[in-house]
Structure formats: structure tokens, C-alpha cells
Amino acid sequence: MDNLTHSLVGALLGQAGLKRKTGLAMPTLIIAANIPDIDAVAVLLGGDQHLALRRGLTHGPVAMLLLPLLLWGIMLWFDRWQSMRGTRPEKRLPVHAKWLLALAYIGCLSHPLFDWFNSYGIRLLEPFSSQWFYGDTIFIIDIWLWIALVAGVWLSLRGERRGTPNWRMPALMSMFAIFLYIAANGLITGRAEQLTGKAVQSQFGIVPAMVVANPVPVQFWKREMLWRDSNHYGQGTFSAPDAVMLDPKIGQHRMTDVSALAEMSRDKNAKAYLFWSRMPILREEQRGSSKVRILTDQRFGNPMVQDRFRVEVPAPRTAQ
Known part of the structure; x- marks a missing residue:
């Protein structure tokens, strides 16, 4: 956090x-x-x-x-x-x-x-x-958590300064509310992953090896859904209690490209990224007369943050 x-x-x-x-x-x-x-x-x-x-x-x-x-x-x-x-x-x-x-x-x-x-x-x-x-329970910066924490601290401080005997109570109530909030979000995540796995199997005929319900800002009842099997990956959205919508586009994450991964692991930044990444994606881009290999992570595909969570390595030249 x-x-x-x-x-x-x-x-x-x-x-x-x-x-x-x-x-x-x-x-x-x-x-x-x-x-x-x-x-x-x-x-x-x-x-x-x-x-x-x-x-x-x-x-x-x-x-x-x-x-x-x-x-x-x-x-x-x-x-x-x-x-x-x-x-x-x-x-x-x-x-x-x-x-x-x-x-x-x-x-x-x-x-x-x-x-x-x-x-x-x-x-x-x-x-x-x-x-x-x-x-996979709450977003890394959660405004509702902020509100509960600030309210508990401020109200108990105010009561303490006024000499209220039960000045601790607002803080204790805030702690209880936070516990319920986190527990509810955990249930939402579990429900989202279960229903998304079934939807992927029904819509694409793929049994996903991994389904991740990625929390989103502010809208705690929603999740960005990420899934993959040994070759493919896709995404979608979930809104509690049971609304699943899958993106019809499916990509190949290329994590089975052993030779490309072995070459990238020789680069210290790429090696560190592969160690950190949970849902890595490998792709190539043409940059002028040369190619670059790019590692990204499905969890950070948002344009606002994706540049902070990617690594580029020049692709080896192939003989003509």
C-alpha cells in the first residue's frame, strides 16, 4: 500500500x-x-x-x-x-x-x-x-480505506481532546469497518475469479491456468479480469455480484519462447523484470531498421502506468 x-x-x-x-x-x-x-x-x-x-x-x-x-x-x-x-x-x-x-x-x-x-x-x-x-483484494491506493482511517483517527483525537471517556471508540469502530471492507473485497475477488474462469471456458473453450481479479481505483465492486493459459491471454471486467464481460480479443504471451527468454535473461534489467513479473508478456516491435523485444505485465496494462512497468531489449540480428 x-x-x-x-x-x-x-x-x-x-x-x-x-x-x-x-x-x-x-x-x-x-x-x-x-x-x-x-x-x-x-x-x-x-x-x-x-x-x-x-x-x-x-x-x-x-x-x-x-x-x-x-x-x-x-x-x-x-x-x-x-x-x-x-x-x-x-x-x-x-x-x-x-x-x-x-x-x-x-x-x-x-x-x-x-x-x-x-x-x-x-x-x-x-x-x-x-x-x-x-x-488481489484492494487497490494499492484505496480512497475508501483512506476515508475510514482518517475518520477513525480524527474523531478519536477530537474526543480525546474534549475529554470524552470513550474517545477510543471511533478508532475501534473504524478498525471494525476496515475489517469488514477488506473481507467483502476478498469475497468479491473470489467470486470474480470463479465466474471469469467459467466464462473463459464457455466462450473460448479454454481452461485458464491463471485468473486474476485486479482491483481498480474507487470502484471497489469492480475488477479488471486477467486470464491466461500456457499460450494465450485475455482480459475482461467484473462487476459485483455476477456481471462478467470478456474482451473478444485473445493474444499470445509467448512465455513458451524458450530461446527468446534465454536471450533476454542475459540482460540484467530483463532478468530482474522476469523475476518480478506475475503475468509477463513478450512481444517484438520494429524500430527503424532494428527490432526490440518488450516485456510487459498484464496487471499494468493501463496507459497511465504501463511505461513504468516494462523493459526493452534489442532483439538479436538474424543472418540474411
């Missing part, structure tokens, strides 16, 4: 009552909810190599063990440093080391959980396994 969502999740956990457990609870929760994204520095590598590094090692079990410990140590040092300088806020609660460590783990673990909900993918077991996991 986007970092605003992760930050709001940390803040909501604090407003649900965890902020009263120890000093520095709220900043610890918010920072912990974002800290696995330190792998964003991979974009400095250039090209498409960063795709193979994102949502991997810093989102896996080793990082989930070590990153909270690192943050915990920094926050304890910061509190002591302010105390020695005489700049520690008087209203700050005493720092309880055990509670601060627990909150660092809670905030950090919320990050891979919410990242798993979208279709970008996450390697939850890295470095022990490089398998990608996909939730």
Missing part, C-alpha cells in the same frame, strides 16, 4: 488505545508501520532492477524480527538523549521498554499485512523463499 495508508494504520492503532501504554508510542507505531519500505532506496540502482528488490528482504521474517528491535533501540536512545539535554516534553508519558518494543513489532507487522492485500505482490518468506504472494 501507499505510505499514507501505512502511516494512518499506525496512527489508528495508537488512537485505539495503544498510545497510552508508553511514551513515544504514537511515533513508534507510525514509523514502524513504514520502516519495511526502506527498500525503496533500490530505485537508485536505475533500470528495472529495483523491481526484483522491492517487497522482499525488508518485508520477510528476518526483517520483521530485526527492524522493530532497531527502531526500539533508536526510540529508547532518543528519549534518553532528550532527557540529558533537558528537552524532553513534560507531558510525555514514561517510556516502558517492553511496551515500546511490543508496539514496534505491532506497527511493523501491519506493513506486510496491508501490502499483501493488493495485486503488486510481496515475498513474505524472503530470504528463505523468493515466492511471491498476492492478495
Whole structure:
């Protein structure tokens, strides 16, 4: 998910009552909810190599063990440093080391959980396994999730400032609403994939090996449907509860072209892309007197984003 969502999740956990457990609870929760994204520095590598590094090692079990410990140590040092300088806020609660460590783990673990909900993918077991996991439940930037998170944080903060005894209740209600929203979206995705698989088989006589219900912005009741078998791929749309519409055009993804894939894997960017891609498509284009091979991913076929998720490699010259 986007970092605003992760930050709001940390803040909501604090407003649900965890902020009263120890000093520095709220900043610890918010920072912990974002800290696995330190792998964003991979974009400095250039090209498409960063795709193979994102949502991997810093989102896996080793990082989930070590990153909270690192943050915990920094926050304890910061509190002591302010105390020695005489700049520690008087209203700050005493720092309880055990509670601060627990909150660092809670905030950090919320990050891979919410990242798993979208279709970008996450390697939850890295470095022990490089398998990608996909939730296909909510869009990577979900406005309805924002609304629920902001409402829960803001209403509970307002109640707290007014001295309302049950100031935690809006945050708790927001958490419950978010749980129901995610669960409902999971059911929509499951229904969409089931009906689309049957529709592909009925309309084209193809039993798809993979059907993906790709969440779309704002319209949470709809999905962009993507399917493929060993040679072909296609797409369509789904609208809850049961409206499936398939695009009559079918393409060939060419993922069985062993020689072309072997040649592309010699290029470091193409190799990284193939590792990252879930639904790769290989095609060739003529560029003047030469050809280029292009790798794209079905999940990111929208013209607004497709240029960010593609890699080009010159095709080898063939003898005349």
C-alpha cells in the first residue's frame, strides 16, 4: 500500500488505545508501520532492477524480527538523549521498554499485512523463499480505506481532546469497518475469479491456468479480469455480484519462447523484470531498421502506468 495508508494504520492503532501504554508510542507505531519500505532506496540502482528488490528482504521474517528491535533501540536512545539535554516534553508519558518494543513489532507487522492485500505482490518468506504472494483484494491506493482511517483517527483525537471517556471508540469502530471492507473485497475477488474462469471456458473453450481479479481505483465492486493459459491471454471486467464481460480479443504471451527468454535473461534489467513479473508478456516491435523485444505485465496494462512497468531489449540480428 501507499505510505499514507501505512502511516494512518499506525496512527489508528495508537488512537485505539495503544498510545497510552508508553511514551513515544504514537511515533513508534507510525514509523514502524513504514520502516519495511526502506527498500525503496533500490530505485537508485536505475533500470528495472529495483523491481526484483522491492517487497522482499525488508518485508520477510528476518526483517520483521530485526527492524522493530532497531527502531526500539533508536526510540529508547532518543528519549534518553532528550532527557540529558533537558528537552524532553513534560507531558510525555514514561517510556516502558517492553511496551515500546511490543508496539514496534505491532506497527511493523501491519506493513506486510496491508501490502499483501493488493495485486503488486510481496515475498513474505524472503530470504528463505523468493515466492511471491498476492492478495488481489484492494487497490494499492484505496480512497475508501483512506476515508475510514482518517475518520477513525480524527474523531478519536477530537474526543480525546474534549475529554470524552470513550474517545477510543471511533478508532475501534473504524478498525471494525476496515475489517469488514477488506473481507467483502476478498469475497468479491473470489467470486470474480470463479465466474471469469467459467466464462473463459464457455466462450473460448479454454481452461485458464491463471485468473486474476485486479482491483481498480474507487470502484471497489469492480475488477479488471486477467486470464491466461500456457499460450494465450485475455482480459475482461467484473462487476459485483455476477456481471462478467470478456474482451473478444485473445493474444499470445509467448512465455513458451524458450530461446527468446534465454536471450533476454542475459540482460540484467530483463532478468530482474522476469523475476518480478506475475503475468509477463513478450512481444517484438520494429524500430527503424532494428527490432526490440518488450516485456510487459498484464496487471499494468493501463496507459497511465504501463511505461513504468516494462523493459526493452534489442532483439538479436538474424543472418540474411
